[in-house]
Amino acid sequence: MPPAAFETTLLIAKPDAVQRGLVGEIVGRLERKGLQLAGMKLVHVPRKLAEQHYAEHAGKGFFDGLIAFFTSAPVVVMAVRGVGSIAVCRTLIGATNGRLAAPGTIRGDLGLSGGHNLIHGSDSPESAERELSLWFDDAELIDYTSSSQGDVYDPS
Ligand code: GDP
Ligand code: MG
Numbered sequence: 178m179p180p181a182a183f184e185t186t187l188l189i190a191k192p193d194a195v196q197r198g199l200v201g202e203i204v205g206r207l208e209r210k211g212l213q214l215a216g217m218k219l220v221h222v223p224r225k226l227a228e229q230h231y232a233e234h235a236g237k238g239f240f241d242g243l244i245a246f247f248t249s250a251p252v253v254v255m256a257v258r259g260v261g262s263i264a265v266c267r268t269l270i271g272a273t274n275g276r277l278a279a280p281g282t283i284r285g286d287l288g289l290s291g292g293h294n295l296i297h298g299s300d301s302p303e304s305a306e307r308e309l310s311l312w313f314d315d316a317e318l319i320d321y322t323s324s325s326q327g328d329v330y331d332p333s
Contacts (some may be wrong), residue, residue: 181261185215185318187308188257188266189297192250199287200253204297206269206283207257213331216256216318222248229311230297237319239292246292254312260330261304293326 188207190200207214222230227247234240257266271282275294278285284294299305309318323329 181264183258183260184264184302184305185256185258185309186263186299186305187297187312188255188299189312190253190255191293191295191297192246192248192252193288193290193293194295195251195253199295202287203283204255206224207266209257209294209324210259210265210269211258212262212265213323214255215258216254216313217321218254218317219251220254220312221251224248226311230308232263242292254308256318258314263299263302267300270296278317 190203192295194203195198204214204262224244227244228235231240231243231247234243245314267283269283271278271284273284273294274291275284276291278288278294280286299308
């Protein structure tokens, strides 16, 4: 397997994570994995931004409910950096439906819903780029070298 690139992904702790007090649990899992926060903010999402974020699902049966849910309470938006972070975060998040998501994943451990499934994560480099620019200005993303990198990425 070729070495994965150091990359940035866009994660959102959804309204159910904020309402259920699970933001710390979710952020803790990302930190314990060795991933690095590059941006983070609480946002009560305007409808237009929700529709832009989920544009690929426009017209589907669950779309209106998804937008209503996503705008119902604040979310925590995060830019998360690390080697292979886009795929790594999708693995940590688990399958879309919490009832089917594997134990050990965020959705598998913390929820039972298909719609209120706690967290969004970009699913490809193209979506990460699109979603990061939708949610963050360049100045909101902080570039720094974590002192833990020598241990987190030790090749042995
Ligand atoms: P994800 O990438 O795993 O988040 O899943 P998708 O991109 O397929 O869907 C986006 C979001 O729409 C999901 O995280 C759910 O919140 C919601 N969603 C997707 N499929 C369904 C569905 O069949 N029913 C409902 N109620 N919500 C859904
Ligand atoms: Mg998706």
